[in-house]
Amino acid sequence: MHVVISYDVSEDKRRTKIHKILKSYGQWMQYSVFECDLTDTQYAKLRVRLSKLIKPEQDSIRFYFLCRCCQDKVERIGGERVRDETIFFA
Numbered sequence: 001m002h003v004v005i006s007y008d009v010s011e012d013k014r015r016t017k018i019h020k021i022l023k024s025y026g027q028w029m030q031y032s033v034f035e036c037d038l039t040d041t042q043y044a045k046l047r048v049r050l051s052k053l054i055k056p057e058q059d060s061i062r063f064y065f066l067c068r069c070c071q072d073k074v075e076r077i078g079g080e081r082v083r084d085e086t087i088f089f090a
Contacts, residue, residue: 001043002071004064005034014053018061021049 005022009015009032022028025046026036038046050061066074 001038001040002066002068003036003038003043004029004066005036005061006064007032007059007061009054009059009061011055011058014055014059017053018050021046021053 003026005026007015007018007022009018015032019028022034022036025038025042026034029035036046047063054061
């Protein structure tokens with residue numbers, strides 16, 4: 001499954017930990033946005049890891065699931081090129 005993950009975390013230490021975890025699952029696209037190609041198992045593990053780190057009353061993490069059809073509709077202007085286009089979409 002292709003997932004765009006965004007996060008808004010108020011504390012630097014927690015934000016850094018979340019960034020490092022997400023970096024191991026996908027590609028960092030913008031300051032608090034990652035694009036990931038995950039199996040169901042990877043997604044479940046990632047959610048558990050992230051939910052243990054955040055403070056729900058202060059922080060938020062959003063998961064946007066893109067179907068194959070929607071992946072072709074993603075449009076970019078500028079920014080760094082996608083590193084491996086066989087895994088991530090542009």
